[in-house]
Amino acid sequence: MNRKKTVIRVRDMVKKFGDFTANDRLSFEVYEGEIFGFLGANGAGKTTALRILCGLSLPTSGEISVAGYNVYSDREKIKKRIGYMSQKFSLYEDLKVYENIRLYAGIYGLSRKYIRERTDHLLETLGLEGVRNKLIAELPLGWRQKLAFSVAVFHQPSIVFLDEPTGGVDPITRRQFWDLIYRASQDGITVFVTTHYMDEAEYCDRVCIMEAGRIEAIGTPGELKGKYAAKNMDEVFIKIAR
Amino acid sequence: MDPLSVNIRNISKTYRDAEALQDVSFRIKRGELFGLIGPDGAGKTSLFRILATLLLPDKGTATVEDYDVVRDYKEIRKITGYMAGRFSLYQDLTVEENLKFYATVFGTTMEENYDLIKDIYSHIEPYKKRRAGKLSGGMKQKLALSCAMIHKPRILIMDEPTTGVDAVSRKEFWEMLIRLKGHDITILVSTPYMDEAELCDQVALVQSGRILSVDTPQNIIGAYRRRLMDLSASDLYRLKEDMEAYEHTHSVYLFGQKLHLTLKKDVAEEALTEYLEERGHRDLNMKSISPNIEDCFMELMVKA
Numbered sequence: 276m277n278r279k280k281t282v283i284r285v286r287d288m289v290k291k292f293g294d295f296t297a298n299d300r301l302s303f304e305v306y307e308g309e310i311f312g313f314l315g316a317n318g319a320g321k322t323t324a325l326r327i328l329c330g331l332s333l334p335t336s337g338e339i340s341v342a343g344y345n346v347y348s349d350r351e352k353i354k355k356r357i358g359y360m361s362q363k364f365s366l367y368e369d370l371k372v373y374e375n376i377r378l379y380a381g382i383y384g385l386s387r388k389y390i391r392e393r394t395d396h397l398l399e400t401l402g403l404e405g406v407r408n409k410l411i412a413e414l415p416l417g418w419r420q421k422l423a424f425s426v427a428v429f430h431q432p433s434i435v436f437l438d439e440p441t442g443g444v445d446p447i448t449r450r451q452f453w454d455l456i457y458r459a460s461q462d463g464i465t466v467f468v469t470t471h472y473m474d475e476a477e478y479c480d481r482v483c484i485m486e487a488g489r490i491e492a493i494g495t496p497g498e499l500k501g502k503y504a505a506k507n508m509d510e511v512f513i514k515i516a517r
Numbered sequence: 518m519d520p521l522s523v524n525i526r527n528i529s530k531t532y533r534d535a536e537a538l539q540d541v542s543f544r545i546k547r548g549e550l551f552g553l554i555g556p557d558g559a560g561k562t563s564l565f566r567i568l569a570t571l572l573l574p575d576k577g578t579a580t581v582e583d584y585d586v587v588r589d590y591k592e593i594r595k596i597t598g599y600m601a602g603r604f605s606l607y608q609d610l611t612v613e614e615n616l617k618f619y620a621t622v623f624g625t626t627m628e629e630n631y632d633l634i635k636d637i638y639s640h641i642e643p644y645k646k647r648r649a650g651k652l653s654g655g656m657k658q659k660l661a662l663s664c665a666m667i668h669k670p671r672i673l674i675m676d677e678p679t680t681g682v683d684a685v686s687r688k689e690f691w692e693m694l695i696r697l698k699g700h701d702i703t704i705l706v707s708t709p710y711m712d713e714a715e716l717c718d719q720v721a722l723v724q725s726g727r728i729l730s731v732d733t734p735q736n737i738i739g740a741y742r743r744r745l746m747d748l749s750a751s752d753l754y755r756l757k758e759d760m761e762a763y764e765h766t767h768s769v770y771l772f773g774q775k776l777h778l779t780l781k782k783d784v785a786e787e788a789l790t791e792y793l794e795e796r797g798h799r800d801l802n803m804k805s806i807s808p809n810i811e812d813c814f815m816e817l818m819v820k821a
Binding site: 444507 | 555556557558559653654655680681682683684685686687688709710711724725754770771772773774811814815818819
């Protein structure tokens with residue numbers, strides 16, 4: 276992690292829906308290559324913030340930049356520099372494995388030759404050469420999620436946003452998924468991840484915990500456990516949210 | 518022996534070429550809190566739908582309170598409360614209207630069984646005029662549970678009630694379930710969260726349509742035969758890589774800021790320490806620990 280380089284800068288971010296304040300003056304920074312965990316109870320405002328940072332929704336006010344671009348004026352540029360995957364939707368089930376890769380890589384404007392070479396390499400690394408011509412619908416969830424992650428970072432974005440990527444995934448595959456996250460971070464990709472598994476919060480370099488639209492705590496897992504006199508992140512979370 | 522509430526014998530179910538359930542058998546005693554624990558795609562929903570008479574098995578038989586799930590489906594529906602994985606109440610009816618609707622469908626009234634749901638419903642009663650679609654996640658769950666219980670079922674089947682729910686709401690939900698146990702209702706819950714297993718009287722661990730183990734959480738943990746060690750050092754990921762490369766390693770998994778390690782044979786701790794110190798690890802810490810359900814699940818997965 277490179278603490279010197281900030282890739283996400285958020286100053287006093289506010290998002291209102293009518294009278295309801297979903298994000299109330301959020302301020303934080305995320306550094307290059309960092310694994311940044313974004314936690315909070317259901318309805319705390321995580322998805323709202325995530326959508327703004329991905330350039331999908333405009334904030335009501337605040338100064339926010341993502342990968343060096345302004346979220347008000349440069350949203351299309353932001354989208355090119357980030358990757359995104361979620362638990363709910365990741366790949367097209369009625370397309371084959373290699374077709375999904377080609378589709379996503381094509382959308383990001385990568386050349387055919389490059390796509391072909393990188394696809395072979397990717398499938399080999401994941402041990403998925405054998406399913407190249409299978410439909411996504413035929414793959415177990417854990418494989419799909421690993422593939423979806425690799426597709427999300429295929430164009431080498433500076434930041435990848437992961438929205439509950441491991442929900443419902445078996446415990447071994449869940450850990451293999453975190454190996455992929457860790458490797459991406461080693462390669463300098465910043466990882467912004469939400470999760471409900473509190474053991475996963477421990478794998479993050481820093482975590483931010485939201486509660487009722489505000490940031491309640493931010494720091495390394497070690498700092499937060501010390502501050503809340505908790506033996507693990509589960510306890511930290513429960514102390515904050517209760 | 519306590520009377521049986523559920524008896525599942527050799528149930529199989531296939532969708533085209535996908536085997537959702539393969540020869541599943543187990544029994545659940547009356548009044549038990551039973552957990553079906555496994556990842557997505559393990560077959561949890563298929564099994565619950567068969568018990569709730571919403572799906573026919575291809576092979577095998579099952580009874581719920583001595584009623585056959587195929588022949589006596591009408592009887593089973595009267596005595597079962599079923600909470601589907603997806604929120605399936607009427608979003609455009611109010612909290613109270615939903616509850617009254619479900620009571621009426623089962624030929625009862627809210628007043629008649631109010632005692633049973635009081636503990637849960639009292640949390641959402643202040644919002645009884647609010648439409649169900651406008652409730653928060655935690656409140657929706659409480660309403661769904663109230664509706665599933667309003668006819669005083671003898672068996673309650675809940676398909677992943679805590680999926681996608683934050684850690685605090687999950688804890689509250691389980692506290693509610695544990696309080697319900699006093700009412701002599703058999704409760705079946707499925708979940709992908711391994712830590713919830715320890716709150717059940719009895720659990721079945723499922724993976725790819727097969728039962729890995731059925732027992733009390735204590736016995737499942739007791740059946741874990743390997744010596745498990747908890748290992749940490751200043752650079753956890755490098756430690757993991759080095760342990761994966763170690764010739765005597767049987768399994769090594771991340772658990773928060775630590776590794777859970779098992780070895781193929783008993784290696785002296787000094788030898789392991791030496792191996793790691795040679796690779797420049799600092800702040801080494803190791804101790805023997807007892808496994809949790811997730812350790813057991815992973816060990817059973819590897820064996821299967």
